[in-house]
Amino acid sequence: MIDIKEEMKKKTPIKPTIWNIYKTFFRVGAMTFGGGYAMLPIIEREVVDRAGWVSQEEIMDYFALGQCTPGVIAVNTATFTGRKIRGKLGAIAGTVGVVTPSFFIILIVAALVRNFAHIQAVQDALAGIRICVCVLIFEAVTKMWKSAIVDKITLAMYILIVLVSVFFDASPVIMVVLAAIAGLIIKGRKSLGGEGTK
Amino acid sequence: MMIYLRLFYEFFKAGLFAIGGGMATVPFLQDISQNTGWYTSGELADMIAISQSTPGPMGVNMATYVGYTVGHKYFGQLGGVLGAFVSTFALILPSVIIIMIVAKMLEKFRDNKYVNAALYGLRPASVAMITSAGIVIILFSFFQINNVYEFGKAVVDYRSFILAAVVLVCSRFIPFTKKLHPILFIIASGIVGIIFHMSVV
Incomplete structure (x- = not known):
């Protein structure tokens, strides 16, 4: 009996239930402070490291696509990931999961707490949390680095996009679209040139 | 009832056209406030501040908050909850549909x-x-x-x-x-x- 249970436990990451997906994204939603970008380290931890449902590359793809599809990035990434794990129902479970904490927290704050954002303790806590989020984002970047920056071209693209977005506040949509086109041109040309590398 | 249809319409629109994350929905919220008079820009500023200081994706927080505020104004507490639900649902519906399509195509052409x-x-x-x-x-x-x-x-x-x-x-x-x-x-x-x-x- 114990053996079977152990086996089942091992197999859960392979076929997670809808409830598992919902719970995981519920946690992601509840822990996200400061927008979709801050969510990335959490989602990575929950879905890639802990559950092993999708790979690092896939998460990056979903994140990039989540930027250029309409809507909230965090929700888009959740929909993508949920769908990958368990089809349409998984997508819905992930989406509803990531939204649920927001929904109830906002209802409570809106109904009960006046001037929530102006409370001294809230501002102090957020000042501390923001510092932590910076570190977490830094860690997410170093983790993703290996699978995204694979050669000199991708390194150049990375530096260029960082500079442009920091100094010129350019729209992320345009940059994502341009990056995809650049990828198509560079890689397409390579295969035409007979190098044929993947 | 009309209020809720209008809420649904406005947030569906925001969900469909706001590309690039939570802050991208702010112009839509300003637009809503000007067109409907549901809330003032001062109230909006407060709602943005609170959405930033509570956990969860900002865009969702703002939709929930605005929906609650509007519903609450006309129909009290329960009306607020319904408003929050309608606007949150409307905000995420278009992106869920679009992503289902994009993800399907991505899967089909994965090895392309x-x-x-x-x-x-x-x-x-x-x-x-x-x-x-x-x-x-x-x-x-x-x-x-x-x-x-x-x-x-x-x-x-x-x-x-x-x-x-x-x-x-x-x-x-x-x-x-x-x-x-x-x-x-x-x-x-x-x-x-x-x-x-x-x-x-």
């Missing part, structure tokens, strides 16, 4: 040379975008400025550097604390923030 070529370009862009978002947050939380051009006005609080160093060492180098969930670092940092009044520089 061109899809892979596009992803080859998308991945560094994705990491670059996270980096620059990180830089913006760093500028704001370590130097109290909103962009690189304000660097002359930077105010440095050494406490934030100490906190960052501690979090970095704990989450990266100490074997025992390395395995801890990021939320624990977030909570601990929040507590440290309260203890040391970190919002006062």
Whole structure:
């Protein structure tokens, strides 16, 4: 009996239930402070490291696509990931999961707490949390680095996009679209040139 | 009833056309306030501030908040809950539909040379975008400025550097604390923030 249970436990990451997906994204939603970008380290931890449902590359793809599809990035990434794990129902479970904490927290704050954002303790806590989020984002970047920056071209693209977005506040949509086109041109040309590398 | 249909319509529109994250929905909210008079721009500013200071994706928080405010204004507490539900649902519906389609196509053409070529370009862009978002947050939380051009006005609080160093060492180098969930670092940092009044520089 114990053996079977152990086996089942091992197999859960392979076929997670809808409830598992919902719970995981519920946690992601509840822990996200400061927008979709801050969510990335959490989602990575929950879905890639802990559950092993999708790979690092896939998460990056979903994140990039989540930027250029309409809507909230965090929700888009959740929909993508949920769908990958368990089809349409998984997508819905992930989406509803990531939204649920927001929904109830906002209802409570809106109904009960006046001037929530102006409370001294809230501002102090957020000042501390923001510092932590910076570190977490830094860690997410170093983790993703290996699978995204694979050669000199991708390194150049990375530096260029960082500079442009920091100094010129350019729209992320345009940059994502341009990056995809650049990828198509560079890689397409390579295969035409007979190098044929993947 | 009309109010809820209108809420649905307005947020469906925002969900469909706001590309690039939570802040992208703000212009739509301003538009709604001008067209309907449901809330003033002062109220909107408060709602944005609260959406930023509560957990969860900002766009969703704002939709829920606006929906609650509008429903509450006309139909009281329960009406507010219904309004929050309608606007949140309307905001995410278009992106869910679009993503189902995009994901299906992605799956179908996964091994396609061109899809892979596009992803080859998308991945560094994705990491670059996270980096620059990180830089913006760093500028704001370590130097109290909103962009690189304000660097002359930077105010440095050494406490934030100490906190960052501690979090970095704990989450990266100490074997025992390395395995801890990021939320624990977030909570601990929040507590440290309260203890040391970190919002006062």
